[in-house]
């Protein structure tokens with residue numbers, strides 16, 4: 001039995017036992033007849049009225065109003081749930097495919113943009129006296145890609161249909177291979193291979209990713225896009 | 234594995250029959266709770282659908298060691314709370330609510346029922362929710378505690394205070410007969 005502390009009890013102490021009895025009856029622990037055994041209400045008008053009100057409430061609640069769900073509601077809900085699941089699955093697959101395409105494009109652009117005539121990795125040295133053409137920003141790149149990929153991995157694991165699902169897998173693979181083969185095609189003009197030209201699908205795929213990761217990717221695209229790609233003749 | 238857990242597992246695997254079974258099993262409960270807490274059939278229908286979208290979106294996070302019904306009802310109570318909050322910012326809809334036909338009493342017992350319902354509706358939200366779930370929908374303390382995400386002791390305190398406030402409100406509204414001894418005692422069991 002829960003009992004309010006004396007300070008927040010809205011009842012006079014003399015009425016507390018009657019209120020507890022009413023609650024036990026309304027809880028279904030005690031029979032309503034036990035209310036008759038209480039002597040306090042005979043001398044307390046407020047409690048007499050509370051007991052009468054409790055009997056009214058019991059009599060009304062004993063005949064609950066039947067509430068029937070409208071016909072066809074279950075069918076409508078089932079349709080809505082299925083449509084929602086399909087939409088969610090589509091969004092996740094797009095997020096995954098778009099994310100991978102973006103990562104692949106980033107890697108490719110970085111590869112295309114690497115200095116062809118500088119075989120040593122430490123080539124852009126400050127000792128040359130020339131300020132580096134590109135801000136040191138791209139050093140953070142690998143971390144961001146990893147972050148982004150882990151998000152896509154999570155989206156993948158959360159996908160209820162499973163990415164291995166027979167219907168989803170070919171679509172994912174097709175999207176990925178499309179993006180990769182298009183970019184790697186040796187016949188294609190390499191000057192068009194900056195990330196500023198990233199396919200819309202890849203950008204749209206980033207949509208469900210959290211703001212931070214999305215911002216990181218936007219900066220990444222801008223930074224890497226600024227590197228002029230050099231054709232590997 | 235419980236029957237609930239088996240059903241949920243099938244739903245998560247994408248079994249359409251399981252999805253229909255789950256919706257069919259809980260729609261009456263969810264609609265009844267929404268209908269009561271929202272006092273509007275159209276709103277109740279919309280929110281019931283919203284509840285099931287939520288249920289299926291978060292089905293993977295359901296703790297399968299617990300019963301499913303209170304979890305589903307809890308989502309319903311939450312959605313109703315959100316809906317009522319949104320509706321409160323649109324006064325024209327609140328006015329319309331008081332004109333729905335089932336608010337008009339047809340006879341004495343209907344008047345009494347409407348009086349009690351109005352008094353219940355005037356309780357603060359959490360008191361009202363536990364009162365409705367316990368007295369009008371037959372949920373036990375454990376189930377209500379799971380549904381509203383509070384300990385059983387808290388739910389008991391809320392319900393006991395809700396009743397006391399309700400009884401006092403009925404007195405204040407003059408719905409209590411003068412001579413209480415003449416009111417026949419009716420079954421003290423919960424519905």
Ligand SMILES: [Zn+2]
Pocket residue numbers: 014015018040041044045046047048
């Ligand atoms: Zn008293």
